Amino acid sequence: MSLATHVRTLGRGPGRSRSLTREEAAEAMALMLDGAAPEAVGALLMLLRMKGETADEIAGFAEAAQAALPEVGPVDLDWPSYAAGRTRGAPWFLLSAQLVAQSGRRVLIHGWNGADGQVRRGLDHLGIPVAAHAGDVRPLLDRHGIAYLPLETAHPALFALLSLRDTLGLRSCINTVCRMLNPGRSGASVQGVFHPSYRLLQADAAARLGWRQLSVIKGGGGEFERNPAKAMDAFGLRDGTLWQQSLSPLIDETRRLSESAVGLAALREGADAPFEQRIVLGTAALALATAGEPAPMTTARALWDGRARSNAA
Structure with missing residues (x-):
């Protein structure tokens, strides 16, 4: 046919x-x-x-x-990053993903961000290893607990379809497919969208694919990144059943994610930046909850405090 x-x-x-x-x-x-x-x-x-x-x-x-992808697992948490050209300020969610990996869970970030190089630069600043190809993922996860898999090297044919946006001048369903790619065949995934209507669509598709745990939010610039100053609705799956939850603000302050003079590495090393820290902790807590952590915010804070103590030593 x-x-x-x-x-x-x-x-x-x-x-x-x-x-x-x-x-x-x-x-x-x-x-x-x-x-x-x-x-x-x-x-x-x-x-x-x-x-x-x-x-x-x-x-x-x-x-x-x-x-069409080779096996790269096992992966405990799938973390797609495909907000091409819409990343605002520093990609704080990378620090959140590192916290989840510190909890002992294997985290695979995969993606492509178009002309916006901030995510790729953020990986370098934080020391998150990048897989040259799909075969590198398992040893990197064994060694570091976290890795980034670039779509253009992992799945060139799908990347070519995604790149048709430049030819057609419009976004296509391939953007959503990439978010649903789940190269590690993980039962848990976190996803950010730019348009709210896609939250339920992706949850319904995940249920049809037999996924168990999923959280989808309208995140910062389309990434899975929580603005702590805003209320938001999360959609997805819990134990294979459609799930929805309203999330209250974490801080009584009105700020945009781009309004920051602190960089990723500085925050990681202990810079005094409460708003940015809440971005990282709030995002990590929701990711940990998706991965099955019973006390996600408590765990996220403990992991963050442990990192600070390690830096101080």
């Missing part, structure tokens, strides 16, 4: 077109990854954008994209 079959399914017109089934979506993704005609790829992606993706379509796409 060619990709044109799926384009016809989506584009037959009012009363005749329909969404793809999960199986059809998986087949369509396999065809796109295998080098389907670029005209058909563009047509399918833009028809999906106009229609709006369903949870079955995202689940099928993600399933096929993941199947």
Whole structure:
């Protein structure tokens, strides 16, 4: 079957077109990854954008994209980072991910951030190792408990589909698929979105894929990063069941995430920056809760205090 079959399914017109089934979506993704005609790829992606993706379509796409990756696990917490060009200020969530790794959990960050180099520079500043390819992930996790897997080297075919945004001029469902990629086949994932409507879509898709734990928030610049000065709603899964929770502000202060004169390394080394520390702790606590930690904020604070004592020594 060619990709044109799926384009016809989506584009037959009012009363005749329909969404793809999960199986059809998986087949369509396999065809796109295998080098389907670029005209058909563009047509399918833009028809999906106009229609709006369903949870079955995202689940099928993600399933096929993941199947094209080698095993890199075990991973305790999946942490996608795909907020291309929208990172505001320092990527504080990287410090949060390090705290989760300090708890003894294996954390895999994977991503691509377009022309915005702040995430990649942040990895270097914090000493988070970057895998040259998927085969490097397991030994890096064994050694450090945390690693970053760049999409462009881990999954070149999916990266090429993501990069079509530059050609088409519009975001496509591939952005969501990348967030759902879960290279380590982890049962727990944390995800940030820029548009709130995607929170429930990704939760529904994760449930179809059999994931157990998931937290999705409208985070800082589209990353999984909590602004401690704002209330927010979190969506996802707990023990495989759809879950939603309203989160209250952690600090009585009105500030933007970009309003900071402190850098990542300085905060890690003990700089006096209460607002930024609350970003890190609030984000880490929600990630720890997703990974099954029963007292997430208490644990996050203890890990942070332990880091401070270590730096002082």
